[in-house]
Amino acid sequence: MNPKKLISSIAAAALKYVSLLLAVFAALYPLLSIVVTAFKSPEEYASTNVMTLPASWLYFDNFIQAWTKAKMGLAFFNSGIILLFVLAGSIMLSSMTAYALNRFSFFANQIVRNLFLFASLIPGVAMQVTVYQIMYSLHLINSLHGYIILLLGTDVISIYIFLQFFETLPKSLDESAIIDGSTYFGVFFKILFPLLQPAVVTCMILKGVATYNEYYMANMYLQDKNRFPVVATSLYTFTGPLGNQYNFICAGVIITIIPALIIFVAGQKQIYAGLANGAVKG
Amino acid sequence: MDEHRVKRRRAFRQRLVSQRSQQLFTVFVFLLIPLTLLGVFTYFPFAKMAQFSLYDMRYIGKRTFVGLRNYLDIFTREELFRTLRLSFYYLAASFVQLALALFFASVLSFKVRAAGIFKGIIFFPFLVSGIAIGFIFKFFFTRGFVLDTLLIFMGFEQSQLPYWLRDSQVNNIMLAATSVWRYMGQNMVLFIGAIMSVDPQLYESAEMDGANTWRKFLNIILPSIQTIIVLNMILSITGSISAFEPPYVITNGTFGTGTYFVVMNSMAHEKQKVGLAAAMAIVLMAIIVLVTAIQKIIVKVFFEEDKNGMIFSERRAMKKRLAKKRKEASA
Numbered sequence: 204m205n206p207k208k209l210i211s212s213i214a215a216a217a218l219k220y221v222s223l224l225l226a227v228f229a230a231l232y233p234l235l236s237i238v239v240t241a242f243k244s245p246e247e248y249a250s251t252n253v254m255t256l257p258a259s260w261l262y263f264d265n266f267i268q269a270w271t272k273a274k275m276g277l278a279f280f281n282s283g284i285i286l287l288f289v290l291a292g293s294i295m296l297s298s299m300t301a302y303a304l305n306r307f308s309f310f311a312n313q314i315v316r317n318l319f320l321f322a323s324l325i326p327g328v329a330m331q332v333t334v335y336q337i338m339y340s341l342h343l344i345n346s347l348h349g350y351i352i353l354l355l356g357t358d359v360i361s362i363y364i365f366l367q368f369f370e371t372l373p374k375s376l377d378e379s380a381i382i383d384g385s386t387y388f389g390v391f392f393k394i395l396f397p398l399l400q401p402a403v404v405t406c407m408i409l410k411g412v413a414t415y416n417e418y419y420m421a422n423m424y425l426q427d428k429n430r431f432p433v434v435a436t437s438l439y440t441f442t443g444p445l446g447n448q449y450n451f452i453c454a455g456v457i458i459t460i461i462p463a464l465i466i467f468v469a470g471q472k473q474i475y476a477g478l479a480n481g482a483v484k485g
Numbered sequence: 486m487d488e489h490r491v492k493r494r495r496a497f498r499q500r501l502v503s504q505r506s507q508q509l510f511t512v513f514v515f516l517l518i519p520l521t522l523l524g525v526f527t528y529f530p531f532a533k534m535a536q537f538s539l540y541d542m543r544y545i546g547k548r549t550f551v552g553l554r555n556y557l558d559i560f561t562r563e564e565l566f567r568t569l570r571l572s573f574y575y576l577a578a579s580f581v582q583l584a585l586a587l588f589f590a591s592v593l594s595f596k597v598r599a600a601g602i603f604k605g606i607i608f609f610p611f612l613v614s615g616i617a618i619g620f621i622f623k624f625f626f627t628r629g630f631v632l633d634t635l636l637i638f639m640g641f642e643q644s645q646l647p648y649w650l651r652d653s654q655v656n657n658i659m660l661a662a663t664s665v666w667r668y669m670g671q672n673m674v675l676f677i678g679a680i681m682s683v684d685p686q687l688y689e690s691a692e693m694d695g696a697n698t699w700r701k702f703l704n705i706i707l708p709s710i711q712t713i714i715v716l717n718m719i720l721s722i723t724g725s726i727s728a729f730e731p732p733y734v735i736t737n738g739t740f741g742t743g744t745y746f747v748v749m750n751s752m753a754h755e756k757q758k759v760g761l762a763a764a765m766a767i768v769l770m771a772i773i774v775l776v777t778a779i780q781k782i783i784v785k786v787f788f789e790e791d792k793n794g795m796i797f798s799e800r801r802a803m804k805k806r807l808a809k810k811r812k813e814a815s816a
Contacts, residue, residue, distance in 0.1 A: 215698065219592050226589060227606045229666065233621050234610075236631040240624070253624075254634045296522075299515040307512050315516065322527045324773050326727045328746060329766035332753045333530035333537065336544070341525075356522035381504075387511040416614035419733075423754075435614045449624055456617045463612040471605060478671065479678035 234460075237453040241265050248450050265454035269441075273455055274429070278437040281347060282415060285433065288351045289414050290407055293358045297406065298399055301365030302391050306377060323359040330357075331423065338424055345427050353424065354414060361406045364481055368402035369395075401480070408470075408477035415463070434459050538764035543757040555764035565765070568745040571657055575728040575744070578661035579721035583714065585665070586672035591706055593673075594680045595698065604677070608670035619734025622663050626650050626735075653741040660731040660742055672717065679710040712788045712796075719780040723773045745769065 240248060242257035244264065269275065304316060334353070343349025372395060380390045418435035425431035428440070438459065441452045467474060538555055542548040559565050589607060593600050613621070625631040626649035633646055649659050687705050696704070729746040732738050738747040745765070753762035787797040795803065 219595075219597065223589070223592065223597070223603050226585075227603060230607050230610055230670065232635070233625050233631065233666070234613075236625065237621055252634055253630045296519050300519045303512045303515040307508050309509060309512055315520070318520075318523060318528070321774070322523060324723075324777055325527065325531070325770055326729075326746070326773070328729055328750060329727075329769060330527065330530050330534070331750075332759060332762050332766055333533040334526060336533070337525065337530055352522070353526060356526035362519075387507055388514075391511075391515075412612060416612075416616075418614060418616040435616050438616050438620060452620050453624070456620055459617055460613055463614075464609075467605070467609065467612055471601075475608075475674050475678065478674055 237456055240449055241453040241457050243450060245450055265450045266458065269451045269455040269458060272451065273437040273440040274432050275434070275437055275455070275458060278432040278434045281431060282434040284347060285351055285354070286411060286414055288348075289354045290410060292351070292355045293361045293410050294403055294406055296355060297358065297361035298365045298396065298402070299391070300362050301369050302395065305366055305369035306374070319359050319362055322357075323363070327357060328419065331420070335423065344424050345431065347425070347431060350421065350424050350431075353420060354417070358410065360481065361410055364406050364409070365399065365402050367480075368399060372398060404473055405477040405480045408474050409481045412463075434462075534763045534766055537760050538767050540760045542760050544759055551760070555761045556768065558761060559765055559768055565745075565748065568743055568748050569726070571742070571744045572725045572728060574657040574661045575664065575725035576721060578658075578665050579725055580718070582665040582669045582672060583717055583721070585669050586676055587710075587714065589669075590673045590676035590680060590710075591702055593677060594706065604670075604674070608674050610667050611671040613667070615730045615734055618663065618667060618730075622731075622735050623650075626659060650736050650742075651740045656736065656740055656742050660735060661728075663731050663735065664728075675713060675717075676710055679713050680706055683709040712784075715788070716780070716784070719776065719783065723776050726772055726776075727769060 236253060239255075239257060240253060242260055242262050242265070243251070244258075244262060247258060300319075304312060338344050338349060338353065341349070343352060376394055376398075377390050380394050381387075385393070416435055418433075421433050421436045422439070425433065425436070428436065432440075438452065438455050441448045441455065539550060539552060540548045541551045541555075593604055597603065610618075628646075628648055629643065632649065633643060636646060637643060647655050650656050683705060688701065691701050691705060727746050728744045729750070732742040732744050732747045733750065736742045738744070738751065743751070746769070749762050749765040749769070752758045752765065790796055791800065
């Protein structure tokens with residue numbers, strides 16, 4: 204290699220790694236600040252700069268306080284129940300919807316598709332002006348099942364994921380099963396549903412992240428924070444007239460992030476693939 | 486003989502009919518719950534909202550019909566209309582975000598040590614919940630705290646630094662930047678996915694032709710992801726008009742950071758000007774539907790493959806080449 208080329212390739216490599224390290228720093232620096240703060244005692248927090256490392260990395264008092272004060276045990280339990288029902292419900296309902304729309308021609312097929320498409324364009328926050336009244340008159344406020352139904356009722360992305368996936372499943376599968384005497388229900392549940400697994404994973408990831416992190420509607424419809432805290436809204440406990448108690452908040456934030464971190468490390472590949480599959484095309 | 490055939494035909498037709506009715510029954514059963522939910526939680530509230538937008542009303546109490554006055558208010562009342570201008574901060578931020586994502590996706594698609602770790606860390610902020618992000622950045626921007634510590638370490642004086650969330654010169658820029666922090670990695674992962682779907686042989690043959698990194702970027706990477714880039718650019722228009730989370734969770738719209746959506750939210754739930762909030766929601770939806778329609782047209786014209794599997798730019802290049810050849814032949 205001639206010297207000129209060598210220099211330019213070294214420069215390119217340096218640029219590459221320096222830019223990547225800068226990006227990593229930018230991603231981690233805000234998170235690092237809350238880790239540092241979560242391990243400081245109140246006196247330490249008051250007397251040192253926020254980025255000064257804590258005296259001891261074994262000071263867990265903030266985590267214990269955050270866990271008990273914000274009722275995080277109950278919050279994780281509630282979030283778990285919500286996740287279970289929302290994921291199961293949304294996978295069933297959206298795969299069935301996609302099956303009906305993809306496999307059968309009927310007079311309103313295109314109309315139904317357009318109804319879902321239009322619904323997907325409406326930002327959820329905009330709808331809450333009147334959805335609140337409906338939730339109120341259906342007695343669905345302050346109940347986990349009400350919140351679950353609402354999350355299921357506004358789920359359009361999953362339908363699109365399944366619709367896209369059904370395009371790739373050949374219709375000959377259905378036809379041969381019908382000739383063998385299967386019903387359409389049988390075709391869906393026994394033959395097609397097991398084949399939907401990649402779409403189910405995508406849907407679980409996208410819907411799972413969105414549900415676990417949802418706080419706007421949770422705050423609005425699960426108002427009784429003593430009975431129905433969820434993980435995302437449990438952090439609100441530490442704001443209030445006394446000002447922000449950052450030691451507890453930082454510990455609480457870390458507690459809420461840990462499950463996401465574990466799932467991410469365990470299922471990185473599926474998450475990336477799920478995102479790529481879920482990207483709305485056209 | 487003949488009778489036999491008629492019987493068979495009738496049986497066949499009956500089976501067809503029963504199959505068709507079975508199909509319709511299946512469709513009915515499978516769509517019953519989803520369509521009910523869609524009606525109850527989307528279209529009924531939407532209709533109600535259209536109705537409310539014509540009234541001066543609170544949730545409870547007397548309603549006065551005011552016609553289109555709420556809509557006029559949105560466009561004539563300065564404090565409402567100016568909120569739409571904040572969208573430009575978020576639009577600019579989302580273009581920065583796309584550029585960064587494109588840069589890092591390209592870098593990571595070449596040979597890089599520990600690429601998986603870099604990718605994972607840059608992506609991770611996407612998994613942090615909105616409410617946690619609110620706390621993290623309230624803390625981050627507090628005077629003398631996280632950001633100031635870094636800048637003072639780099640040689641600035643505390644007195645030179647603004648109040649990041651109060652100073653209207655910088656606060657909207659900072660809020661939009663948090664959204665870059667959150668979503669850049671996700672964009673990057675999508676781009677890497679699109680780049681990886683390119684046939685690796687293309688890279689090998691480019692390598693053999695002695696193409697440098699820049700050439701490879703221009704000729705292989707960019708064409709493979711141009712569709713997804715354009716889609717994201719258009720999506721960022723609707724995204725920035727409906728920007729909500731950063732100001733909602735970090736500043737709650739104070740100090741001039743209230744975007745259109747944040748103001749609509751407080752009109753609806755704090756000030757209880759339900760009619761005005763409903764009109765604001767409807768106007769926003771109209772804008773979004775319009776932009777989406779334009780997006781569909783652009784995608785159809787420029788990025789849909791024709792029967793030869795070519796998109797707009799390829800067809801044009803082909804035409805040029807043909808014209809050139811014809812010229813050469815005639816000369």
